Amino acid sequence: MAPPATIRWFAVASALVFSLLISPSTAIYCDEDDCYDLLGVSQNANASEIKKAYYKLSLKHHPDKNPDPESRKLFVKIANAYEILKDEATREQYDYAIAHPEEVFYNTARYYRAYYGHKTDPRAVLVGLLLVLSGFQYLNQWTRYNQAIAMVKKTPAYKNRLRALELERSGGTVNKKKSNKQLDKKKEEDLSKELDLQIKGAEKPSIWELIGVRFILLPYTIGKLSLWYGCWFWRYKVKKAPYSWEDATYLTQRSLRVPPDAWGNIDEFTKEDLVGKRLWEKSNLESYLAEMRKESKRRR
Template identity: 75%
Template sequence: MAAVSPLPVCLLLLVAALLLPASNAIYCDEDDCYDLLGVKQDANASEIKKAYYKLSLKHHPDKNPDPESKKLFVKVATAYEILKDETTREQYDYAVAHPEEFFYNTAQYYRAYYGYKTDPRAVLIGLLLIVSAFQYIHQLTAYSQAIESVKQTPAYRNRLKALEFERTGGISSKKKGTKQIDKNLENELRGEVDLQIQGVKKPSVWSLYGVQLILLPYFIGKLLTWQICWFWRYRVKKLPYAWEDACYLTRTSLRIPDSTWQNIDEFTKEDLVMKRLWEKANMERHMAEARKGSRRRR
């Protein structure tokens, strides 16, 4: 059997000798936290609290001007901060029982005292506010850019000129004899032009993620109420579909968003609703007719 070299053993003993006191030092320096408070290791929270109050009154700088007493007061306060909390107390007891696990004990200590202690709810609220702010800025930027693009189109300029003609009876245009619209009148007329841009909506606070999360219980309740009313009205009582509900079924059958549906003229809406496209046979017939019409246009 090979002999064990004494050098590695000596190194291990040296490391152990250095680490054993260090495990305690990260908490109460070289002192024992229980000894500083004068309590046993199995003392309960009430006993620890009473011992701390008694020692703090005795060694408080306002009560005792002795410099040594002031140092002892700091040590007692530190020991109490460690032992009053169940988590840090367990970590301290573990460090005393397992001084060889120096790196683990040090990591636990710094995580407890210098780790992130902010309430997760506050973090979530802050994150939602930041995300919502960026979302609103993005919506506002996209909408502004789309509006500016529309204002450069001939259709928009023609609409402004038509409104100017209606407002002034053509007098202003005849006087100027130019294509330029008066700036003040243009600013007034812009508010009367309905700019409907498909795929771009005006920024709304109600569409922000943070607001929607807050109103989630309301939306869930509203959805459940709507489902119950729908089931009672059209499944149990077998009533004919109301106009709004028929529009909803038609829109969902065609898989078009609400904003697109709102831009369809009333005659086309009525024609689509009358076809009852939510029924499979009617939808198949409608799609076949649409394909035939597309071929003829080609």
């Protein structure tokens, strides 16, 4: 005779196997019932037949028609079965679960994805995401800008510029009697507003640089770039026209990989000399760079 513990283990294992054999993946839809049986239709019934069966049972078991508690419970099951079978997607999933009861995890995942998955309009999600990212971006830019301004205001160069501006506003005379520090601070703030502080890497925030605004203007940007490239190709590739000064300057700057702000600080004479070397041509650029390297060695 087998020990009692072995018998209990065998009973539990048998119950587990039996629970798997009764298709547990379909139980998540209509519990232990069959959705088709609840509505009294076959699995081949069309949408019209399912709808008629549901309305017929509703007249019999709806709480407004039948106050019996058992009838109320049955109506809840009927309504749930109808919700599953009236939708083509969920009905297809239920039919698949019936035909493939062994794919328990797959059928369960499909069910929860259909019923509890994110059903928000993707466009609303995209707009919300862009708004949140743009808000964080704007706040981050303001924080960086204010921190940079605070650091600049502590430098001697800034204080010298502030004193020079104060002398200019006062006609060259400054009142040395400082009776009120708060007044001096207010005066300093007023003068600092007149100073145009351009801090590289921490520019003043602009709504045109936000991700959301750039995304909205993306079609316009793409169209503008396409038109620009089209005109460039027609003018210089097809018609073989000579480069204009602006375009030659752009090619020179791009060839030398000079940032726009640094290029703006170069004097006009140097720009003309660089443009005249036609550095957008590979051979000219290589010769120029080799010459610059030799010049750098000589200075050392």
